[in-house]
Amino acid sequence: MFDPGQVIVGLEIGTHKICVAVGEAGAKGELTILGIGQCTSRGVRKGEITDTTKAAEDVRTALAEAEQQANVEIQEVYLGITGNHIRCLDSRGVHPIASFDRTISPEDVADAVGNAKQFNCPAEHEVIDSVRQDYKVDDRTGIENPVGLVGGVLEASVHVIQGRTSRIETARRVVQGMQVAVVKPVFNGLASALAVLTPEQKQQGVVLLDLGAGTTEYAFFHGGVLRHSGVLAVGGDHVSNDLACGLRIPIDQAERLKIEQGCAVYDPALRGATHTIPGETGLAPRILSIENLHRIMSLRIEETLDLVARDLAKSDAFGLARAGVVLCGGGARARGIETLVERVFEMPVGRAHTHNVSGPADVLANPEFAVAIGLVRYGAMRLQSRSRSRFDLKSTLQNLFRR
Amino acid sequence: MDNPTGPDISAQPAPEPSPRTGFLVVGVGRAGGAITELLAAAGLDGARFAAVDTDSTALGRLRRTENTAIGARLTRGEGCGNDLARGAQSAEQDIARLRKIVEGVRLVCIVAGIGGGIGGGAAAVVARVAREAGSLVLGIAVLPFRYEGPLRHSNASDGLQALRAASDAVICVPNQGVAAMLDERTLVTEVFDAANVMVAQSVESLWRLLHRPSMNPLGFADLERLLRGRHAESVFASVETRGPARAREAVEKLRTHPFLQAEQMLVDADAALLAVAGGNDLRFDELQEVQDQFQRLCEHAQVVTGSAVDPALEGRIVVTVIATRGGASPLAAPQTAMPAQTKIHPANETSAPSDEPPMRFESIAGDDFPTNRSGSKFIPPAPDLTDSQKRDLVHRQIKNKHQRKKTTQTLFNFEVVSVSRFAQTEPVKRNGENLDEPTYARRGVALN
Numbered sequence: 147m148f149d150p151g152q153v154i155v156g157l158e159i160g161t162h163k164i165c166v167a168v169g170e171a172g173a174k175g176e177l178t179i180l181g182i183g184q185c186t187s188r189g190v191r192k193g194e195i196t197d198t199t200k201a202a203e204d205v206r207t208a209l210a211e212a213e214q215q216a217n218v219e220i221q222e223v224y225l226g227i228t229g230n231h232i233r234c235l236d237s238r239g240v241h242p243i244a245s246f247d248r249t250i251s252p253e254d255v256a257d258a259v260g261n262a263k264q265f266n267c268p269a270e271h272e273v274i275d276s277v278r279q280d281y282k283v284d285d286r287t288g289i290e291n292p293v294g295l296v297g298g299v300l301e302a303s304v305h306v307i308q309g310r311t312s313r314i315e316t317a318r319r320v321v322q323g324m325q326v327a328v329v330k331p332v333f334n335g336l337a338s339a340l341a342v343l344t345p346e347q348k349q350q351g352v353v354l355l356d357l358g359a360g361t362t363e364y365a366f367f368h369g370g371v372l373r374h375s376g377v378l379a380v381g382g383d384h385v386s387n388d389l390a391c392g393l394r395i396p397i398d399q400a401e402r403l404k405i406e407q408g409c410a411v412y413d414p415a416l417r418g419a420t421h422t423i424p425g426e427t428g429l430a431p432r433i434l435s436i437e438n439l440h441r442i443m444s445l446r447i448e449e450t451l452d453l454v455a456r457d458l459a460k461s462d463a464f465g466l467a468r469a470g471v472v473l474c475g476g477g478a479r480a481r482g483i484e485t486l487v488e489r490v491f492e493m494p495v496g497r498a499h500t501h502n503v504s505g506p507a508d509v510l511a512n513p514e515f516a517v518a519i520g521l522v523r524y525g526a527m528r529l530q531s532r533s534r535s536r537f538d539l540k541s542t543l544q545n546l547f548r549r
Numbered sequence: 550m551d552n553p554t555g556p557d558i559s560a561q562p563a564p565e566p567s568p569r570t571g572f573l574v575v576g577v578g579r580a581g582g583a584i585t586e587l588l589a590a591a592g593l594d595g596a597r598f599a600a601v602d603t604d605s606t607a608l609g610r611l612r613r614t615e616n617t618a619i620g621a622r623l624t625r626g627e628g629c630g631n632d633l634a635r636g637a638q639s640a641e642q643d644i645a646r647l648r649k650i651v652e653g654v655r656l657v658c659i660v661a662g663i664g665g666g667i668g669g670g671a672a673a674v675v676a677r678v679a680r681e682a683g684s685l686v687l688g689i690a691v692l693p694f695r696y697e698g699p700l701r702h703s704n705a706s707d708g709l710q711a712l713r714a715a716s717d718a719v720i721c722v723p724n725q726g727v728a729a730m731l732d733e734r735t736l737v738t739e740v741f742d743a744a745n746v747m748v749a750q751s752v753e754s755l756w757r758l759l760h761r762p763s764m765n766p767l768g769f770a771d772l773e774r775l776l777r778g779r780h781a782e783s784v785f786a787s788v789e790t791r792g793p794a795r796a797r798e799a800v801e802k803l804r805t806h807p808f809l810q811a812e813q814m815l816v817d818a819d820a821a822l823l824a825v826a827g828g829n830d831l832r833f834d835e836l837q838e839v840q841d842q843f844q845r846l847c848e849h850a851q852v853v854t855g856s857a858v859d860p861a862l863e864g865r866i867v868v869t870v871i872a873t874r875g876g877a878s879p880l881a882a883p884q885t886a887m888p889a890q891t892k893i894h895p896a897n898e899t900s901a902p903s904d905e906p907p908m909r910f911e912s913i914a915g916d917d918f919p920t921n922r923s924g925s926k927f928i929p930p931a932p933d934l935t936d937s938q939k940r941d942l943v944h945r946q947i948k949n950k951h952q953r954k955k956t957t958q959t960l961f962n963f964e965v966v967s968v969s970r971f972a973q974t975e976p977v978k979r980n981g982e983n984l985d986e987p988t989y990a991r992r993g994v995a996l997n
């Protein structure tokens with residue numbers, strides 16, 4: 147039974163940090179964040195766990211911090227999943243309307259959606275989420291709710307997000323090793339979209355760009371439905387690595403320099419500007435060229451954005467996203483990133499704010515917590531829809547992304 | 550009042566033309582050749598046109614230029630395949646022929662598509678030869694379009710560095726800027742033609758600047774003063790307008806000129822040369838307006854203005870700008886393929902007096918020609934030696950040179966790219982590229 151005061155926990159095992167958000171859903175679906183726990187991540191590269199021992203230690207620390215802050219005992223979590231193995235695709239399912247009066251019933255809809263999910267999934271992959279897009283009755287497209295319409299053939303389209311089973315299982319085991327159950331793995335891109343996009347934006351058309359440390363996730367909504375999503379396993383870590391290579395400095399120094407001196411756009415006016423970094427372990431201080439720093443950084447970020455833009459162009463996002471691009475993740479803090487995104491996407495750009503959530507202001511304003519908060523929202527919506535359609539267990543998730 | 554100097558001036562004979570007044574345009578490589586051909590078709594009088602290429606077929610297509618095929622032994626009349634070293638070697642092989650082309654010319658203008666093997670490799674050698682022969686060398690480097698790929702771009706940056714080191718001044722012409730100026734649906738051939746025409750027009754206006762009679766003339770000396778030793782960036786643009794508001798339009802056109810990077814170059818310029826040319830109807834207030842507006846554009850620059858009247862320009866006004874930015878000190882650029890301080894070559898039979906020894910220093914040969922050049926590091930003072938001493942020195946130099954060549958260390962042409970942080974993970978590949986490698990390394994962006 148749905149308990150109005152139930153605690154929902156989202157866990158994101160990120161490349162730079164592990165983040166736990168503890169939230170509480172009210173009776174009307176409003177969300178309150180009770181606590182946040184985080185820990186610097188050591189065993190994750192490009193969004194995937196490479197060292198389970200270190201990752202487990204860090205997850206434990208983060209969970210403990212969240213438990214303490216929210217004063218709850220965490221028993222189950224929604225687990226954020228990302229990485230190079232994620233595949234997103236659209237699938238269509240057709241169902242002929244066989245009833246005598248040719249009126250579409252909820253069962254017909256369920257069958258069409260069921261057919262849409264019957265697609266060729268590679269053996270080593272599993273479906274993380276399938277999100278209903280819209281329906282087509284005979285040759286009318288873009289129907290949101292076909293129940294009650296009259297027609298011959300019903301076609302449902304579903305956006306399917308799948309990932310490699312072994313990778314998902316690795317993350318799941320790490321969490322389960324701490325006697326915490328995983329309710330469901332959720333794609334990070336979807337979670338952050340839930341946290342920061344408003345229904346109006348989704349209706350108008352919007353691109354969400356989550357610039358993480360290890361990966362860049364993106365999701366495109368239009369007409370209230372998820373049209374396209376994906377992940378590129380290139381992120382802020384790559385920027386740091388490029389800087390470390392190009393400027394010949396240690397990676398941790400590169401990371402610090404990126405945050406303090408970095409800029410996503412290359413400004414020729416800075417030609418000749420330098421920055422002195424103090425020598426470490428007895429080495430002489432080094433003078434670095436700010437021009438090179440910015441150039442390396444802007445080349446990498448622009449390339450990443452270019453690749454994302456190219457993928458989004460396949461679903462015609464550039465013509466339809468009238469609400470522009472929303473940025474979240476740590477990369478959204480980079481200086482000049484808005485200018486660069488605007489140049490590449492040719493759309494208005496804004497930084498993300500979590501909406502319809504209450505909690506500590508600093509947490510909500512922080513673009514880095516979008517995924518964790520989104521996971522809580524995902525959980526809340528799932529519980530809500532479950533309580534509403536108790537008798538129709540088949541359509542638990544399908545109504546989630548309709549609003 | 551009696552003015553005794555008046556009649557004297559009018560009675561003075563026209564000044565003796567100096568032995569080096571020629572203006573030579575050398576097109577190096579395919580793009581250079583095509584631009585030179587365009588210029589030759591325009592027919593600038595007093596100018597010579599030459600084309601240098603390894604590709605004999607491409608050379609055969611140029612009908613109006615003095616064509617010189619180089620590196621026949623190395624490339625067998627084919628191109629260089631985007632290999633800078635090959636281009637440079639081809640030029641070195643036929644260095645005597647190159648020397649003959651640039652002989653006795655005052656200003657050599659080298660036009661090259663710097664992204665190619667010949668343009669990037671041979672242009673620097675031609676520049677060096679011309680400079681050694683005592684000419685003022687102006688390089689015009691046409692940078693490749695973006696679509697031409699990372700190899701040509703890295704070639705361009707290497708070639709440009711070599712050309713800068715070898716010539717008095719280099720002007721970069723970004724082809725991509727031309728493309729940006731045109732309608733995006735323009736045909737490929739039209740874009741290439743437009744780019745070539747634009748470079749050709751610039752060179753033509755340079756020639757006009759130097760050769761047309763003018764009220765306040767700008768001569769070689771001004772050009773030299775502006776460009777000499779400034780291995781920094783120079784840009785070059787020329788616009789032509791007509792109609793009643795032509796003066797204002799000309800400045801407006803300059804502001805949006807692709808070569809000036811949307812006036813950014815003017816804002817940054819620290820020295821500029823402005824030449825205004827018009828027909829017989831050129832008014833003083835127009836001159837004034839162009840100068841005022843221009844000076845406002847480049848506030849920090851020291852602007853030298855010249856004006857000229859050319860009856861052929863009736864109803865039009867042509868404004869040419871050369872602007873340089875960056876310090877006056879030469880860049881510490883890497884040496885070109887062969888450092889040539891005191892190069893030795895066989896005596897030139899036509900110009901050498903018969904009592905000279907058969908082998909001699911070029912610096913001595915350089916003294917045969919009166920030249921305005923001063924303080925060039927390529928011309929050391931003539932050593933005061935007897936013939937036998939000279940011969941000794943020559944032999945020693947030959948020996949040294951031989952040894953130096955032997956010990957040249959070759960470098961493998963690849964770079965160790967670090968993916969260290971991601972070594973343990975599955976590489977992220979898109980379009981055949983490993984995205985874990987730094988972007989700047991994959992694109993071949995040179996970090997200075």
